Amino acid sequence: MEGIPIPALILDDNNIVLHYNKSFNKILKSNNLHGLNILNVFSTWTPSTESKIIYAEYRDKNYIFLEGFLSNPKHRLLIGQDTEELSMLRKENKELKNLNRELDAIIENSYDGIYITDKNGKTLKTNSAIERITSIPKEYYIGKNVNDLIGRGILKNSVTNKVLELKRTVSVVQKNYAGNETILTGSPVINEQGEVEKVITNIRDLSDLNELQAELVKVNKLNDKYKKELNRLRNKPDKLMGIITKSEQMKIIYDTALRIANIDTTVLILGETGVGKDVLANYIFTNSSRSQGGEFVKVNCGAIPPELLESELFGYESGAFTGANNKGKPGMFEMADKGILFLDEIGELSLQLQVKLLRVLQEGELQRVGGTKPKKIDVRVIAATNRNLKNMVENGEFREDLYYRLNVIPIKIPPLRERRDDILPMVQLFLDQVNEKYKINKNFNYDLKNFFLYYYWPGNIRELSNLIERLAVTTYEEFITMEDLPIEYRQSNDVTINSIVPLKEAVEVAEKKVLTLAAEKYDNTYEIAKALETSQPTIVRKLKKYKIFL
Structure with a gap:
């Protein structure tokens, strides 16, 4: 009796109360019902003529009892319920059914594929969108385990298994059974014990997104032209162009560059050839107050013959040497007055020029070649090199005092292979630039993008940019594949080391x-x-x- 969660009592054939449970006792709030006639307990006691149902009333409350049989034919079991509570339960049940219908409608009408499994990977539910995405009827999946689907070749990988393993939301990009690129995002349903109870996976066909992206580019084409024209009019064509900071390393680097943009001290940018040292230097200039009153002047110390570099940097007076301009000529330092002078490949400077550069940095003045009077200048110097200046100092190839003068704020840009999150965004950026430059419409397939992502890139960003332009202008088809790669890249088989590295x-x-x-x-x-x-x-x-x- 006490195991029954709703009011229950037992009567004999004379309607005398023999037993009742605590739930029934709560109705009457009495502990002395044994031996009482039930007809005298309730104000009304009306048996139905159609079935074993009895309607009763007690203190303005209505109850309904269902009569059952016991092994003793002279005894009757009555199980009851407050009609008001019963009505509420029926209403809640109806609302629950309506909610389930709404959820089913939402899942079924979702444009994305929805795939639900239990904690063992067994498929519980999916929707019709999965048929469009995978070309396989949705009924095929029901009741099947994702591992079995992988074994049959229906799925390449299982995001469900990753969610069950990691107990968190997981996203992967892969080709589906039909050969289209899809993005799968699996999310766990966690129970009160902190265990994964179900996994809900959302499947989106990326080919649709690529088409939308192409339309968006087309719609915004005129707007992009306006932006580029404004940049040209401002005489800063490279302002914030070509900067990709998807990786955490580059976000930190460019955040640091922004914070020190107006701290008027020297900066030393380190990194391999082609990592974008000049882009970072220009970014510092663009975001500094010096961009309002001065220019960004770049000098490649390794590209100018040593015998000419001194006059190029510091200028010369009339008659300073044979062939000199009669009026003399200002050097790069003077041209960068109130602005920033970017000395690229600083490690190529001769020891003699290092002495003169140190004097300019310390005293803020220079003396032209052939001149006799010093001239005050206001220049911020940013230097860059791909060489190990500290080792050069130890070997006597670079002045120690100049090294420490330049190394006030060192920033090291990692090679492209160490920040692969930047690669695919860069690929798209460079491809868009090439398409616009040559009035073409080229694109890369999935496998080629994968190659870009995992190739070693000894030449870093410069090599990536050059390869993309080479592929775009030398390939006849609009859709570029792995077969279009130059032979030296195809032989690399995704990853190669063709230079001495640590x-x-x-x-x-x-x-x-x-x-x-x-x-x-x-x-x-x-x-x-x-x-x-x-x-x-x-x-x-x-x-x-x-x-x-x-």
Whole structure:
């Protein structure tokens, strides 16, 4: 009796109360019902003529009882419910059904594919959109495990398994069964115990987004022309152009550059050839107050013959040397007065010029070649090099006092291979620029974008930009594929080392290549660990480090 959660009592054949539970006792608020005639307890007690139902009233409240049979034919079991509560339960049940219908309608009419599995990867529900995206009827998926679908080739990888493993939202981009690029975002449904109960995956066909993007570019084309014309009129054609800061490293670098833009001291930009040292220097100038009153003057110290570099930097007076202009000529320092002088490849300066440069930095004045009077100048110097100046100092090739004078605010730009989040945005930027420059409409396929993402790029951004322009102007088809790559790149097989690099970097390149191949061949981290003869936690950590997804 006490196990029944609603009011219940037992009567004999004379309607005398034999037993009742606590729920029934709450109705009458009495502990002395045994032996009472039930007809005397309720103000009304009306049995229905159609069925075993009894309607009763007690203190202005209505109840309904359902009569059941016991093993003893002389006893009757009555189970009751407050009609008002019963009405509320029916209403809540109706609302719940309506809510379920609404949710079903939302899922079914979603333009994106929706795929729901339980904690074991078994498919519970999906919608009709998945048929459009995968060309497979939605009924095919119901009841099937995602691992079985992978085994049959229906799915390449399972975002569901990643969500179950990591217990968080996971997004991956992959080709579907129909060969289209799709983005899959799986989100866990967590129960009160903190366990994943279900996984809801949203599937979007990226080909639709690419078409929308093309339309957006077309609509905004006129607006872009206006912006470029404004930049030209301001005489700053490179202002904020070609800057990509998707990676955390570059965000930090450009945030630092912005903060020190108006701190009037020397900056030393370090990094390999082609990483964009001049772009960063121009960014500092653009965001400084010096851009309002001076110019950004760039000098490549390694491109000018040493015998001419002194006069180019510091200028010369009339008659200073044979062939000199009769009126003399101002040097780059004077041209950059009130602005910024960018000394690229500073490591190529001769020791003699290093002495003269140090004097300018310390005293804020220069003396032209052949001149006798010093001239005050107001120039901020930004220097850059791909060489190790500290080693040059130790070898006597670079003055120590000049090194410390330049190295007040050092900023090191990492090579492109260490900030791969920037690569695909750069690819799109350079491709857009080339398409506009040559009035063409080229694009890259999925595999070629993947090559761009994982190639070693010894020439960094400059190499990437040159390769994109080369592909765009030498390929006949609008859609460029891996087969269009120059032979030296195709032979590299995605990753190559064709220059001397630190041993640690070489090891990481090889390690990433092996892990990428293993991830394509095996279904999970345990199989990869077994094949590579290492532990599963190590594989998980390495895959996360190199952003390789199963």
